[in-house]
Amino acid sequence: xxxxxxxxxxxxxxxxxxxxxxxxxxxxxxxxxxxxxxxxxxxxxxxxxxxxxxxxxxxxxxxxxxxxxxxxxxxxxxxxxxxxxxxxxxxxxxxxxxxxxxxxxxxxxxxxxxxxxxxxxxxxxxxxxxxxxxxxxxxxxxxxxxxxxxxxxxxxxxxxxxxxxxxxxxxxxxxxxxxxxxxxxxxxxxxxxxxxxxxxxxxxxxxxxxxxxxxxxxxxxxxxxxxxxxxxxxxxxxxxxxxxxxxxxxxxxxxxxxxxxxxxxxxxxxxxxxxxxxxxxxxxxxxxxxxxxxxxxxxxxxx
Amino acid sequence: xxxxxxxxxxxxxxxxxxxxxxxxxxxxxxxxxxxxxxxxxxxxxxxxxxxxxxxxxxxxxxxxxxxxxxxxxxxxxxxxxxxxxxxxxxxxxxxxxxxxxxxxxxxxxxxxxxxxxxxxxxxxxxxxxxxxxxxxxxxxxxxxxxxxxxxxxxxxxxxxxxxxxxxxxxxxxxxxxxxxxxxxxxxxxxxxxxxxxxxxxxxxxxxxxxxxxxxxxxxxxxxxxx
Ligand SMILES: Nc1ncnc2c1ncn2[C@@H]1O[C@H](COP(=O)(O)OP(=O)(O)OP(=O)(O)O)[C@@H](O)[C@H]1O
Ligand SMILES: [Mg+2]
Numbered sequence: 001x002x003x004x005x006x007x008x009x010x011x012x013x014x015x016x017x018x019x020x021x022x023x024x025x026x027x028x029x030x031x032x033x034x035x036x037x038x039x040x041x042x043x044x045x046x047x048x049x050x051x052x053x054x055x056x057x058x059x060x061x062x063x064x065x066x067x068x069x070x071x072x073x074x075x076x077x078x079x080x081x082x083x084x085x086x087x088x089x090x091x092x093x094x095x096x097x098x099x100x101x102x103x104x105x106x107x108x109x110x111x112x113x114x115x116x117x118x119x120x121x122x123x124x125x126x127x128x129x130x131x132x133x134x135x136x137x138x139x140x141x142x143x144x145x146x147x148x149x150x151x152x153x154x155x156x157x158x159x160x161x162x163x164x165x166x167x168x169x170x171x172x173x174x175x176x177x178x179x180x181x182x183x184x185x186x187x188x189x190x191x192x193x194x195x196x197x198x199x200x201x202x203x204x205x206x207x208x209x210x211x212x213x214x215x216x217x218x219x220x221x222x223x224x225x226x227x228x229x230x231x232x233x234x235x236x237x238x239x240x241x242x243x244x245x246x247x248x249x250x251x252x253x254x255x256x257x258x259x260x261x262x263x264x265x266x267x268x269x270x271x272x273x274x275x276x277x278x279x280x281x282x283x284x285x286x287x288x289x290x291x292x293x294x295x296x297x298x299x300x301x302x303x
Numbered sequence: 304x305x306x307x308x309x310x311x312x313x314x315x316x317x318x319x320x321x322x323x324x325x326x327x328x329x330x331x332x333x334x335x336x337x338x339x340x341x342x343x344x345x346x347x348x349x350x351x352x353x354x355x356x357x358x359x360x361x362x363x364x365x366x367x368x369x370x371x372x373x374x375x376x377x378x379x380x381x382x383x384x385x386x387x388x389x390x391x392x393x394x395x396x397x398x399x400x401x402x403x404x405x406x407x408x409x410x411x412x413x414x415x416x417x418x419x420x421x422x423x424x425x426x427x428x429x430x431x432x433x434x435x436x437x438x439x440x441x442x443x444x445x446x447x448x449x450x451x452x453x454x455x456x457x458x459x460x461x462x463x464x465x466x467x468x469x470x471x472x473x474x475x476x477x478x479x480x481x482x483x484x485x486x487x488x489x490x491x492x493x494x495x496x497x498x499x500x501x502x503x504x505x506x507x508x509x510x511x512x513x514x515x516x517x518x519x520x521x522x523x524x525x526x527x528x529x
Binding site for chain 2: 002014018211212213214218219220
């Protein structure tokens with residue numbers, strides 16, 4: 001207990017006396033932490049992008065007004081039988097379509113008035129199909145819906161997104177992800193080696209000190225603890241600095257990102273993942289700080 | 304208490320520093336090890352602390368073969384020996400006070416004890432007004448006296464002093480040596496390595512003379528003769 005208290009006080013004194021070294025260690029740890037946080041946020045943005053694209057209704061089939069629900073469901077079964085990986089097929093009846101529409105435009109009188117003027121329910125029953133971005137499935141479904149088999153009951157098929165666009169977006173996100181991952185790995189590797197070398201530098205200057213401590217009889221634990229604690233303090237401060245910088249960056253970038261990606265709010269993504277992000281930052285900062293001190297001190301303890 | 308048995312030290316590839324050294328230091332003895340520069344005094348002393356291992360032969364501390372000790376067992380032996388090193392071996396990142404206090408902290412003493420003992424020892428070596436200086440802010444002689452204070456703070460059974468007066472003026476040399484004599488009088492063992500002829504002759508205690516890695520003389524009331 002008294003030893004632990006001492007280890008802390010040694011660590012704090014050393015931290016204060018070697019300000020230059022402390023600052024540089026915190027700097028590199030902050031950099032690493034920022035990098036990992038950046039990767040996390042980028043991942044969030046890109047998976048949102050992919051999700052939105054994949055969940056877009058890409059085919060809507062409208063049926064003739066008199067078509068029975070049974071017939072429509074048989075079309076659905078036919079599609080599922082031929083394209084089993086289809087993400088979703090939802091049957092929307094005339095009534096559902098109407099109430100959906102009213103729900104969506106309940107604030108606008110113009111629409112409701114227009115509806116009354118038309119009289120009755122102008123909507124057609126439909127199947128909303130999400131293929132999930134698989135091109136062959138997409139083609140198969142299109143084939144079924146446009147073929148002769150259901151010619152009589154289908155009013156029209158709406159390919160809301162052009163297939164080509166979907167394809168390009170997919171190939172872009174895929175390559176962005178691969179490049180991002182590779183870049184991320186490279187950066188993490190560079191960061192770790194910088195951190196390691198900085199801490200090595202710090203402890204190399206303490207090499208004589210560690211030697212002397214051994215000569216006067218201090219146990220390994222007694223020598224090691226202050227360095228490890230110091231590494232932890234570096235990491236903790238680095239995570240706090242990193243958190244602060246991240247918040248600033250998120251606030252600054254949110255607008256920009258919501259322009260490119262309508263519907264995505266970086267701020268709310270950040271705050272809803274705050275706990276996880278905090279955990280990552282502390283784990284990276286403190287983890288790297290502590291582990292590298294342990295590795296380097298151990299090297300010098302062999303006197 | 305300390306025993307050298309046929310100890311030979313050869314630094315690779317072929318620098319023979321000590322050859323077939325055998326002697327024993329009894330509890331409470333004051334023993335001087337003398338010899339020219341390069342005779343092997345420091346090497347011999349470092350072996351007692353387990354900082355060098357003999358190429359052949361054994362060094363015993365209270366019956367334990369030092370080179371067979373590892374980890375905390377070796378550290379326990381080092382704790383029982385107060386070492387004054389030729390190159391001082393001070394903790395450069397700690398103040399004068401903290402350097403001495405560190406020894407007591409290693410032993411797990413509480414702060415009250417430390418705060419009362421450390422100033423007394425620093426007073427005894429004349430460093431009372433430098434408590435908050437760092438070693439680099441001390442003169443050579445002051446650093447040496449700090450090394451002495453650190454070696455005696457925890458009342459070790461053995462003091463090993465490698466040239467403890469090398470950097471001191473005659474007055475301070477006399478102070479340090481009489482401090483060692485005082486410690487010896489209360490029953491502690493002192494091993495002193497030096498090439499200061501005057502000191503050795505004045506002491507009138509056992510002297511081991513090293514030459515070219517061998518013991519050429521071992522006399523109980525020895526003189527410095529080379
Ligand atoms: N690590 C080493 N590698 C090779 N040779 C060494 C090493 N350490 C010491 N020596 C040699 O061993 C010899 C004895 O050195 P040592 O330091 O024991 O002498 P000393 O008697 O203490 O001398 P001084 O009075 O100058 O302190 C010297 O010739 C030195 O060059
Ligand atoms: Mg020497």
